[in-house]
Amino acid sequence: MDSMTGTGVVGIGQAGGHGSSSGSGSGKCTTCAYRNLCLPPGLSGRQLAVVEGALGCRRRIARNSALFRDGQPFGNLYAVRVGHFMTTRADHRGEHYITGFHMAGELLGMDAIGSGSHASSAIALEDGEVCELPYARLQRLLVEFPQFMEHFHRILSQEIQREQSAIRFLGILRADERLASLLLNLSSRYAMRGFSPRRFRLRMGRDHIARYLGLTIETVSRLLGRFREQGLIAIEQRDVELLDMRRLEGIAAGAAR
C-alpha cells in the first residue's frame, strides 16, 4: 500500500500549513522537524554537532528551476527542507518522464552515486529549500559513525523498494488504480508529516500527474472527474479532498477488477 513515491521511513513533523513555512528556522539539524529522516535516532550531542558541521549548508531553489540536472557531475545529496520537487528522466528520444514527487524530509540524488553523474533532474514544483550534503564529507562521517552508515544503507535500500513498487504500479495497474494509488500515497505521506491525510493541495499540474502515471492529461482529467461524480473525492483546481478513502483503497487494490 505504500507503493509509489515515498520512503517508508517515519518522519514525524509537526503539524502546520504545509506551504513554504515548515522545516526548522535555523540551519541546525538539532531543531529540524525532519531530522529523523536524514539522521539515525539516538545520536549523542557531540555526534550531532560533528554531523551538523559537516552537512548543514542550506540552499534555496526557485519554482521551476533545477536543483540538479541530468548529466551534471554528482557531488552532493540533498535533503528537502521546504517545498515539493519532482525528479524527471529523459529517455533516448526527447521524452521526459517523471520518476517521483518528493516532499520535505526526503533525500534526492541517490541514483547518481554509482555513476558519478546525475541521470535524472530534480525540479522544484514551488519555491523551496534543501540541505546540501557533500557526498565526500558524508562518506567520512559514515566511517566515523557506523550507526550512521547503517542508517544510510537503509535509506538507499528503501529507495530501491520504492522504485520497485512504482514498477508494479506502471506495469500492471489500470489507469484508475494508478490514480487512486497516487492520491492515497500522497495522503499517507502528508499524514506522516503531521498534515491532514484527507485534504491537501496537488503541487503538480495534470500534465505532471499524467507523465508520472504513464497516462495522458486527458485520461487523468477524465478520471478525476469520474472520481468526483462517484463521490470519492472533491476537487477544485488543485485542492483535493478524499471523501471515501475506503473505496479509493478498494480501487487502488483492484476491487473493480
Added chain:
Amino acid sequence: MDSMTGTGVVGIGQAGGHGSSSGSGSGKCTTCAYRNLCLPPGLSGRQLAVVEGALGCRRRIARNSALFRDGQPFGNLYAVRVGHFMTTRADHRGEHYITGFHMAGELLGMDAIGSGSHASSAIALEDGEVCELPYARLQRLLVEFPQFMEHFHRILSQEIQREQSAIRFLGILRADERLASLLLNLSSRYAMRGFSPRRFRLRMGRDHIARYLGLTIETVSRLLGRFREQGLIAIEQRDVELLDMRRLEGIAAGAAR
C-alpha cells in the same frame, strides 16, 4: 539503452558456454570470474583474505526453488555465481509480478536492508549457486575498508538507477518496444560477461517474460512471431538469435513511433 535489468557495472567474465559451469571452481573470491562486481578493484592480498574469510560461503539452489521469499527476515545478501534467477513481488491481490532477471555476478536482496525483511522473492530459473554474504559481517568489513564501503554504495545506487529505468520502460513504452529492449538488454549483459551478444538462450518462459514486461503471454508470443517474420530475430523454443540489432534498437527507441 541499458534500461531494464542489469547493473551498469562492468563484470568481465571469461567466455564459455553459459550453462551452469561458469563461476570459479573453488569458493575463493580471488579466483572468481565475477569478483569485479562484488568487490572494489585494487584490494591488497591481505584485504582480500579478510574479505574471503567473512563472506565466502556458497549455497546451491535447485531450479524453481527460492533463494529467499517474500516476508522472510533479512540476514544475507547473495551474489549469483552460477545460473539465472528472477525476483518477484506480490501486490495486495494475489498477483505476482516479476521485478527482474538476474545472472551471474549480480547481487540480490538489497531491497531488504531497509525494512529488515524481504519484500520480494528470488527464484532460481535453473539449478544455480550463490555466494552468501552475511549482512552483519559485511557491515563490519565496510567500516574497516572505506573503499569497500564506497563500492557498496555504488552498487546500491546503481540498483536504484536500474529500477528507475524499468519504470520508464513500463510506463511509457509500447509492447514491441518493451520486448525489443529486453532482448537487447539481455544481449548486452551476456556480452559484458564474455558470451555472445547475438545468440543466447532465454532462461525464462513466455509467461515470465510477460509478467516482467507487464504484458500477456499471448502478446509476447505474437510479438516474437512478428519479429521473426520481419527478419529481426530467429527463435526456436527458447533459443534466440538477434539478426538485426540495429533495427531492434530502433524499435526499442521508438522508431516505429
Added chain:
DNA sequence: CGGCTTATTGAGTGCGTTCAACCGGTGTGG
C-alpha cells in the same frame, strides 16, 4: 501412447489514446 505443460494463433472487446473543440482564468497591449 496419453496426459501435461508450454507456446502459438484467431476472433472479438474494451481501455486508454489521439485528435479536436471548448472553457475559465490570467496577463498583456492597444
Added chain:
DNA sequence: CCACACCGGTTGAACGCACTCAATAAGCCG
C-alpha cells in the same frame, strides 16, 4: 477598458493496441 492570446484543464468522438476468451499445436515425460 476591452480584445486578444495563452495556459491549464475539461469534454467529446473515433481509432488502435493490447487484453480476454477460446481453440489448436508442439514439446516433454511417464
